[in-house]
Structure formats: C-alpha cells, structure tokens
Amino acid sequence: MPRLFTGLEIPAEISQTLSSLRGGLPGARWVDPDDYHLTLRFIGDIDGVTANEIASTLFRVNRKPFEVTLQGLSSFGGKKPRAVVASVVPSKPLIELQAELERLMQRVGLDPEGRKFTPHVTLARLRGDVSSRDVADYLSIRGYFPSKVFKAERFVLYSARASTGGGPYIVEAPYELTA
Template sequence: MPRLFTGLEIPPEICRTLSGLRGGLPGARWIDPENYHLTLRFIGDIDGAAANEVASVLLRVNRKPFEVTLRGLSSFGGRKPRAVVASVEPSGPLIELQAELERLMRRCGLGAEGRKFTPHITLARLRDASNQDVANYLSVRGYFPATVFTAERFVLFSSRASVGGGPYVVEDAYALGA
C-alpha cells in the first residue's frame, strides 16, 4: 500500500539556502534537503485502486501558477516542540489550492484532514529538544529575508514508513496553468 500526499516541490536553490540553517540544535533530526516540500494534503496509506482514483481526480485541478513566500523559521508543538519549520505565508492561491485538494480527496472517500492547514516546510523533527534550546536556535537562525518562488505545479508524492521523513518519490505531477 502506498503512503501518499500532495505537495509543492521546493526549488533547489531554496533547498540549499534552507540547508544552511541546519545544525546547532540538540535533539534535532534534520531532514535531507532533497526531501524538503510543502505538504498540501496528506492522503495516507491506501490501496492501488484508491491511489489510481486519487491520481486521476487530481487531473481536474485547473489553477494558475502563484508565488510562494517563505519568511523565517518557527517551531511546532508549543510547550513540547516537535519540529522546526520554515514558515510559508498563507496566500489566497495557496489556500484555495489546498482547499480544492481537500474537497477532491473527500470526494474520493477519504476522511477530512484532521489538522488545520498551516503552510510550512519541515526542516527538522525534534526529540527531547528543550524549549530553551529551540528558542535559542530560533533567536540565532530564525530570521532570513523573505524568499519567493513560483509554484508552477503540484505533485503526488509517495513515501515509505520511516523515521524522520523521506525519501519521497514524485509519483505524478500536475501543472498549474490556465
């Protein structure tokens, strides 16, 4: 059974910039730069027939390319930080694409996504990182100038169950263009 999700790929030059922020945080498991992505909709473990249906229904998406803006780092998890992420500004076109993908997945019989969509790129997963260590890391490396790229397609990724994310494989790509 494949584990699937839709997302945006991150351009290599931005991956290089983000990878330069790695290190200096005890308890962090850093994601390999080639696995950086922005998840739009987690689909999960599904059988081959359902995977084919998902891949087919994604062909219905007809949206224009749009700009994606990264602005600084933050952490997820509140009092128990569990990830360091690059924050992505929630623009109208990004939110609308994600909402359309959510509707299409529900039409395929998948349950609603349980979490509110907060666009981000996971850079590290945290295990036993203290709030103070995360705060110190973010105070030193958390700011970087806004970085913008144009999303010209979204993709259907597959992954193997693993610790820490990746490797991710592009199963299919869907161009954004009117």
C-alpha cells in the first residue's frame, strides 16, 4: 500500500537557504533538503485502486500559478515541541488550492483531514526529550531569515515510505497550475 500526500515542491535555491539553518538543536532529526515540501493534503496508506483513482481525480484541478512566501521559523507542539518549521504565509490561492484538494479527497471516499491547514515546510522532527526551552533558544538565534518567495506552477502527488515518518519522497505525478 502506498503512503500518499499532495504538496508543493520547494525550489532548490530556497532549499539551500533553509538547509543552512540546520544544526544547533540537540535531539532534532533534520529533514534532508531534497525532501523539503509544503504538504497540501496528507492522504495516508491506501490501496492501489484508490491510489489510481486519486491520481486521475487530481487532474480536475484547474488553477493559476501563484506566489508562495516563506517567512521565519516556528515550532509545532507548544510545551512538547514536535517539529521546527519554516512558516508559509497563508495566501488566498494557497488556501483555495488546499480546500479544493480536500474536497476531491473526500469525494473519493477519504475521511476529512482532522487538522486545520497550517502551511509550513518541516525542517526537523523533534524527539520527546527536546525541551521547549531548547527550541526557543534555537528559534531566537536562527528563527529569522529574509522572506523567500517562489511561484508555485504545479503541485505533485508524493509517495513516502511507510512508518518512517519521512523521506525519501517520490513524485508520483505532477499537476500543472495553468488555468
């Protein structure tokens, strides 16, 4: 069963900038820069028939390219931090694309996504022994970087290895934004 999700690829020059922020946080498992992405809709482990139905359904998306802005670092998890992320400004075209993908996934029979969409690029996953103080110290030193903007001209269907919580991620199918 493939583990699938849809997302936006991060251009190489922005990945290089983000990768320079790695290190300096004990207990962090840093994501490989080749695997940086912005998840639009996590799909999960599904059978091959459903995977094919999803892949063909995604061709229905008819949207224009749009700009994506990365702005600063933050963390997820509050007092028990789980991840360090690059924050993404939630623009109208991004939110609308994500909402359309959510509707399409429900039409093929998937349950609604349980979490509110918070656009971000995961840079590191954190083990349970990483303190919120360590994360706050890291963010105070490395949390600012000049905004980075790129044009999203396509989204992709990714597959991931099951149970590892990470890459390598494989682009299974690209979907151009050309409306």
